[in-house]
Amino acid sequence: MEEDTTDTIVEADQVSRRFGSIVALERISLSISRGRIFGLLGPSGSGKTTLIRLAAGALSPDSGTLRVLGHIMPNRETTAHIGYMTQAAALYPDLSLRENLNFFGALYNVPASELTARIEAIADEVGLSDRLNSPLQTFSGGMRQRASLACALLHRPELLILDEPTVGLDPVLRRSFWQRFRELADQGRTLIVSSHIMDEAERCDELAFLRDGRLLATGSPDALRVQTGCQDLEDAFLALAEALPAAQSGDRR
Amino acid sequence: MSRRRVLALAARIVRQFRRDRRTLILMLIAPILVISLLAYIYRGATHHVSLAIVNSGASPVAAQLVAGLTASQALTVKTMSAADASRAIKRNDIDAVLTLPDNLSLTGSTPQTLTVTLEGSQPNTSSAVLNALNQALPTTIVRALNPAGVPLKLNPVFLHGGPQFDQLDYFAPTFIGFFAFFFVFLLTSVSFLRERIQGSIERLMVSPLSRAEIVLGYMLGFAVFAALQSIVLVLYCVYAIHIHYTGHILLVFFFTLLLTIGSVNLGIFLSTFARTELQVVQFIPIVITPQGLLSGIIWPLSSLPGPLRILAHVMPLTYANEALRGVMIRGDQLGALWLQTGVLAGFAALMVILAASTLHREIA
Numbered sequence: 261m262e263e264d265t266t267d268t269i270v271e272a273d274q275v276s277r278r279f280g281s282i283v284a285l286e287r288i289s290l291s292i293s294r295g296r297i298f299g300l301l302g303p304s305g306s307g308k309t310t311l312i313r314l315a316a317g318a319l320s321p322d323s324g325t326l327r328v329l330g331h332i333m334p335n336r337e338t339t340a341h342i343g344y345m346t347q348a349a350a351l352y353p354d355l356s357l358r359e360n361l362n363f364f365g366a367l368y369n370v371p372a373s374e375l376t377a378r379i380e381a382i383a384d385e386v387g388l389s390d391r392l393n394s395p396l397q398t399f400s401g402g403m404r405q406r407a408s409l410a411c412a413l414l415h416r417p418e419l420l421i422l423d424e425p426t427v428g429l430d431p432v433l434r435r436s437f438w439q440r441f442r443e444l445a446d447q448g449r450t451l452i453v454s455s456h457i458m459d460e461a462e463r464c465d466e467l468a469f470l471r472d473g474r475l476l477a478t479g480s481p482d483a484l485r486v487q488t489g490c491q492d493l494e495d496a497f498l499a500l501a502e503a504l505p506a507a508q509s510g511d512r513r
Numbered sequence: 514m515s516r517r518r519v520l521a522l523a524a525r526i527v528r529q530f531r532r533d534r535r536t537l538i539l540m541l542i543a544p545i546l547v548i549s550l551l552a553y554i555y556r557g558a559t560h561h562v563s564l565a566i567v568n569s570g571a572s573p574v575a576a577q578l579v580a581g582l583t584a585s586q587a588l589t590v591k592t593m594s595a596a597d598a599s600r601a602i603k604r605n606d607i608d609a610v611l612t613l614p615d616n617l618s619l620t621g622s623t624p625q626t627l628t629v630t631l632e633g634s635q636p637n638t639s640s641a642v643l644n645a646l647n648q649a650l651p652t653t654i655v656r657a658l659n660p661a662g663v664p665l666k667l668n669p670v671f672l673h674g675g676p677q678f679d680q681l682d683y684f685a686p687t688f689i690g691f692f693a694f695f696f697v698f699l700l701t702s703v704s705f706l707r708e709r710i711q712g713s714i715e716r717l718m719v720s721p722l723s724r725a726e727i728v729l730g731y732m733l734g735f736a737v738f739a740a741l742q743s744i745v746l747v748l749y750c751v752y753a754i755h756i757h758y759t760g761h762i763l764l765v766f767f768f769t770l771l772l773t774i775g776s777v778n779l780g781i782f783l784s785t786f787a788r789t790e791l792q793v794v795q796f797i798p799i800v801i802t803p804q805g806l807l808s809g810i811i812w813p814l815s816s817l818p819g820p821l822r823i824l825a826h827v828m829p830l831t832y833a834n835e836a837l838r839g840v841m842i843r844g845d846q847l848g849a850l851w852l853q854t855g856v857l858a859g860f861a862a863l864m865v866i867l868a869a870s871t872l873h874r875e876i877a
Contacts (some may be wrong), residue, residue, distance in 0.1 A: 316719045340721045350712035354529050366521030367720045395532075411716075 263378040267294040269450040275324035284310040299464030300454040306470040307456040343417035349404040353397040368415035459493040522639025544692040563589040565598040570615030579778025589646035682757040687835040739773040760840035778864035804830040829860040
């Protein structure tokens with residue numbers, strides 16, 4: 261993939277998507293720069309997952325364009341540079357962590373000579389070295405989340421798209437996940453992280469507030485505080501949501 | 514198309530099913546169990562065959578024949594008058610009547626013909642009678658009576674039905690195809706459904722994996738098990754239950770594999786219409802059972818009523834059965850089976866297209 265000169269990794273322009281009669285996203289425009297952690301915040305049903313699936317290339321927009329790394333999505337070549345962690349672990353429970361990693365490594369063309377070393381390294385990073393050879397069905401929820409993250413990171417993607425990666429994690433694990441996200445951003449990788457937990461919003465470089473498929477606001481946590489005059493991000497969200505004319509309640513899917 | 518990605522997918526499927534030991538054992542044992550059961554029913558029943566001999570004359574040759582047949586372990590022999598025998602066979606108390614000519618002699622120059630009347634409503638019994646007689650007559654008796662060998666011919670007369678050769682020889686080739694089709698369909702649809710349920714299909718869809726690679730990887734993974742199954746089943750049929758077999762073994766695998774390609778993709782296609790594994794099982798009476806009944810495994814196509822015969826001719830298993838029978842029973846070469854090859858290849862191609870089109874990839 262050629263380096264994008266503008267350092268804009270994701271650019272959405274008037275992106276809409278509906279499922280049947282339900283409007284999941286309506287004319288979303290935003291842009292995400294390299295090396296940032298971009299938080300997607302909103303209640304469930306606000307369109308976070310739809311936006312994430314559009315960015316990952318699992319869906320096409322009905323109208324508008326969404327560019328990732330300079331290419332209009334969906335685009336299969338671009339997917340090689342994206343790491344995608346779905347909400348459910350979405351791995352093979354009857355296979356061991358090593359087998360799962362081997363499989364995804366081959367799919368993403370991780371050089372075969374490096375694969376074993378990378379698998380050992382990534383398992384160590386997510387603290388699952390001792391469970392590499394156990395089938396995933398023996399894993400706890402938190403371990404599965406870490407396994408899922410490991411599979412998304414294995415091919416060292418430029419853009420990481422993580423759909424509620426910390427849901428169901430204990431506070432210790434959640435903190436270590438966010439530390440890891442920050443390290444990745446510092447390496448120049450870009451992250452899109454969805455969440456409905458407002459205290460996670462604080463850890464993002466930039467935020468997008470979504471409700472009923474519409475973008476309430478984007479900006480850094482501080483900018484959003486200034487814009488709304490609220491100290492608390494949750495209050496800021498509520499203030500923005502109230503300013504929005506009552507829309508039909510959309511469903512996430 | 515990346516060979517590595519396709520192989521990774523195939524290897525993953527092999528690994529998953531190797532771990533699912535129960536399914537693997539079922540896939541290998543179930544066909545053997547069924548065919549053994551049939552072998553027992555069709556061939557093991559031989560010693561229950563009862564034969565009445567009508568010997569109204571006083572020929573010494575006839576007397577020796579009676580003695581010889583009585584000694585045969587495959588037959589229960591009673592001597593009766595012609596009238597008694599006729600009554601008994603109509604009541605189905607006996608399976609066949611062998612009528613010996615009054616002046617049976619093996620010294621003449623013309624072949625002697627013995628008339629055997631078969632009850633005939635159960636072809637398997639009929640063939641058991643004929644098998645037993647054919648074995649008992651020429652080898653043991655005739656040779657002892659007249660080594661010079663005036664041929665002694667059996668003239669079977671059927672009360673009902675017609676002459677049939679061993680049903681098991683007729684069934685067995687089709688079983689190889691049927692079980693490959695059935696298991697591969699079932700396993701593919703279930704494992705594809707699991708991909709959807711556990712969400713891993715979404716991960717595959719946003720990976721560099723193309724639709725063609727998914728279809729090919731799945732085909733390759735399941736072909737391993739279909740091949741394993743047909744190897745075990747063919748070996749068992751040929752060496753353990755001695756099925757009639759003349760053709761080239763590679764052709765058997767060729768047709769099984771061709772059928773399997775269609776079956777894998779039919780499974781991928783239909784799994785789209787199932788939300789649970791129970792719903793996959795519900796496809797069996799729709800997809801598998803009609804083909805099992807109408808594709809000529811048990812009843813020849815010619816015996817089917819017109820509309821059903823037309824239906825049978827759109828079923829891929831019909832052509833697989835014809836091909837496998839052709840290879841195993843008649844020893845046909847590929848050239849003689851071009852129609853079956855063409856239809857099966859066409860079915861496979863159609864299923865590949867259907868499967869690929871249901872993989873809802875919205876990626877260019």
